[in-house]
Amino acid sequence: MDTSVIHTQLTVDEVLQRWPHVFSVFMKNKTKCVGCFMQQFCTLKDVAETYHIPPEKLIEEIENVSDEAS
Incomplete structure (x- = not known):
């Protein structure tokens, strides 16, 4: 997955539609x-x-889960 497309302006819905496994x-x-x-x-x-989650941490966790599922 191209993780460069994950950014803070994506909605939760957009993230879950593109990468459903990141619900975790x-x-x-x-x-x-x-x-x-x-x-x-x-x-x-x-x-x-x-x-109260640092945005960088949230993005990193989403990227890590996405990479594991790939």
Whole structure:
């Protein structure tokens, strides 16, 4: 996967549609994003701010899970 396409302006919905297996990152970080009606509006930046996760860490975890699944 080309991880350079993962950035903080992607919505949770976009991320889960492109890479469904990364739901585990949201679960691991104890977010309520998976299945939330707001996932089509919330960006990764919003998630990072809401759950006090450094954005770089969130992106890195998503990239790592994506690489493992490839």
